[in-house]
Amino acid sequence: MSSPDELLRIEGVRKSFPGVVALDDVDFDLRRGEVHVLLGENGAGKSTLIKVLSGAHRPDTGRVLVEGQEVQIRDAQDAARLGIATIYQEFNLVPDVTVAENIFLGRQPRRFGFIDTKRMEAEAAKLLERVGVDVSPSARVRGLGIAQLQMVEIAKALSLDTKILIMDEPTAVLTTEEVDRLFAIARRLREEGVGLVFITHHLEEIAALGDRVTVLRDGRSVAHVDASEPEDELVRLMVGRSIDEQYPRERPEPGQMLLQVRGLTRNGVFEGIDLDVRAGEVVGLAGLVGAGRTEVVRAVFGADPYDSGGVEVLGKKLPGSDVGAALNAGLGLVPEDRKGQGLVLDASVEENLGLVTLGPTSKGGFVNLASQRSSAARVADELAIRMAHIGQHVRTLSGGNQQKVVIGKWLLADSRVLVLDEPTRGVDAGAKVEIYRLINELTASGHAVLMVSSDLPEVLGMSDRILVMAQGRVTGELSAEEATQDSVMSLAVAANPGPNPEENEVEGR
Template sequence: MTQEILRAEGLRKSFPGVQALDGVDLTLRPGEVHVLLGENGAGKSTLIKMLSGAHHPDEGRVLLDGQPVDIRDARTAQRLGIATIYQEFNLVPQLTVAENLALGRPPRRFGFVDTRAMRRQAAELLARVGVDVDPATPIAGLGIARMQMVEIAKALALNARILIMDEPTAVLTTGEVDRLFAIVRQLRDAGVAVVFITHHLEEIAEIGDRVTVLRDGRSVAEVAADTPQNELIRLMVGRPIDQQFPRRPAEVGEALLTVRGLSRRGAFDDVSFEVRAGEVVGVAGLVGAGRTEVARAVFGADRYDSGQVSVRGETLARADVHAAMRAGLGLVPEDRKGQGLVLGDDVAANLGLVTLRRATRAGFVDLRAQRRAAAKVAEQLAIRMTGLDQEVRTLSGGNQQKVVIGKWLVAEAGVLILDEPTRGIDVGAKVEIYQLINALTDSGRAVLMISSDLPEILGMSDRILVMARGRLVGELPAAQATQDAVMELAVTDVEASRVQ
């Protein structure tokens, strides 16, 4: 048996009101990909934060090369050869790509930062992960997928012995995932121990060697990566899940959302579609196709140059979020922490964000009514929390997403735009979100769902719109949609088709 590079024994960690880890064991070997699997709130994030120095265990110990180590902070972890790519990006938006890649260790010449060398090194790292980005570009100007690849490049620069990857594929396209897996295999062949966290079960057998399953803060099993998915799900959630995509078509009614000729120079062009009561319309496409840009323009968060957005036949004013909300539109953004939540506030305050103005009379907020509505929705969505006063930042990813969706339930939105609704969410929480989507359409509401997860789009949509390079290039009914059919449209050469 290959010698262990790291062993964690009996790790325990508690936070106020929460036992995050309750005696977790983990072993890592050089030259293997060890998958860490579990529901949101199972303890995965707490465990990797201990290994990376962000948290310190209450009990238990970590051994590196057979010797106990005290990983007090991130600098200590890096010195020991442990690098971590977090699901929530650890980048400085105001700095350039090159400055982020060299943060804390820039090349110097004559005592000054060597900008030319820094950009040259950044270009080499970006080429290694296959990203065509100017190193002088500010991070704030990148999309989520490119930020993820910059994070990966940043970790590779450390030449770590142990690389921890937390949901690295959550926002990547199929091609980008293939590129990432090639990098992971190269690292494994070079003797690096990789900890790989994913909620995409189909990835486990493709990239993993062993799997440790966490549930309720405990390590409940260690199995081979080729273990059948149904068994992995049973180990994760403690029960079998009969149907991964439980779409229940509802009776389709009138058009609730109508978009005609929506265009913005450099982003999207002549986009038209409608979403009717009782249906889920999926929007597929590669990263950069313009899906999120269209969704934000429809909601009024961003401007558009021409076109029209109507809700129930009433045309909305351009770039007016309040008009969209009054009309019954709701948006769940792809970046829930940056755009969907106020992390320092509690669950009740976040659930009441959208209805705050409506609940205000003569300058005073009816807090009692707000709290009653929040409690009702929290119970309906089965949000796992210690109470409505719990800070939303301390919830698991799946429960945070429920809060983001829940605030629109409190507001009784008639049309809900969901942008990557299950990003970073485990299979159990995904099914709960899907059941919520069914409940919305059963009640006569409409859902526009953007997702990079093709099985999700295929499994939960009644119709699928496909975008490529800012244009709507096709529509497929659910009965005719396949991954190949969607991808064939997604890679359409829009410019060539215009010429023909």
């Protein structure tokens, strides 16, 4: 029987795609004024479930009830009418119109037949104030940072009189401070009686924000538990086994110098970067979002230019801005923006895994297809990429499994120095450990890893040395033994303005 507090109930929902059953007999319920966490490994069916609620997918069987009434959600309009709003990882905002126009898209207040901009902006300002974001209603969306975009999406949801707010991995791209702000808004909405569905791979966020947790495994809802459940128990429910060692780093003796960066400077972005990476090492590059870490590693790889300084691989100087030369010298880069830079979405898993190796192995006109096939299959297996078959298009993989394909592609490329920018963002707890094991294998066989990561436990757990950046400069270096959360954070916020502080803004590109 439905209680008066029940907002949403899902019963026996099934959804299949060719070759996969994404959801199988799923039950779920959401109450007024609660945050309900959906937890599960990459490919467990979380995004598919919320797409059923947003009208993007129709279930094959099963029932969806909103406030006790069975409903059919055929499209986004149906969802909106029922008070359901969804914030996807990829935002749905229109970049070239204003914030206010985005919030009221398709339902702008009118006066004598014309859009009443004044009234629209005044109402938008009220909503933006309610979420506590300092953005002008007349600003264009294009210039906003990711956290601001998210807040605009939430303001938009509020304008729709939302009763059920669904967020798919909202914190994956936010800084610690921004996460705090998002949580404050979520708590306020909860007090107002909104029901929130929240997806995250960061286990520590569950107890911090959640009330209840539904665990999905292989498309089935396998557990409904309290959010205060211990983390290791949540992991066990999620992956079906316990993970005894989260950071299995084995440190070989460092060998020869592989990568040496001296005085690398890009005016106004980063300055005087010195960096050594030896065979067998994992060097962590820590810092806050916007400290310039991604900009530095892109310049090292030749993807972006620099103004002075230099990069040597195995003692040979690399020309600047030449990705081909970097590749030939043995550098590899797994970029932060994997959708934009790392994958061909309409090609298969196998083809994507072969993208980097295809060049080298086809020299002289031969591509060793058979060996390429078997190594692609091996890497897919080691990373436990969840797919119907190796010919499946990457576009239809779950978010986390797409990440694994990009990483796998570079593991196959056999680079001497692999630069990983946020390697486990969006990756589930079990798969993270698999990636760490592969990093161990690489370094044990004389390769090296330079890792940019905003996940502090990961930087501390996996790096042999940590360089910390703030405002475009290296503010300190710590060995694995001396590094702690506090020592890294104090270097990351070090007041160390560059020569021209105003030009030091590197965020929001």
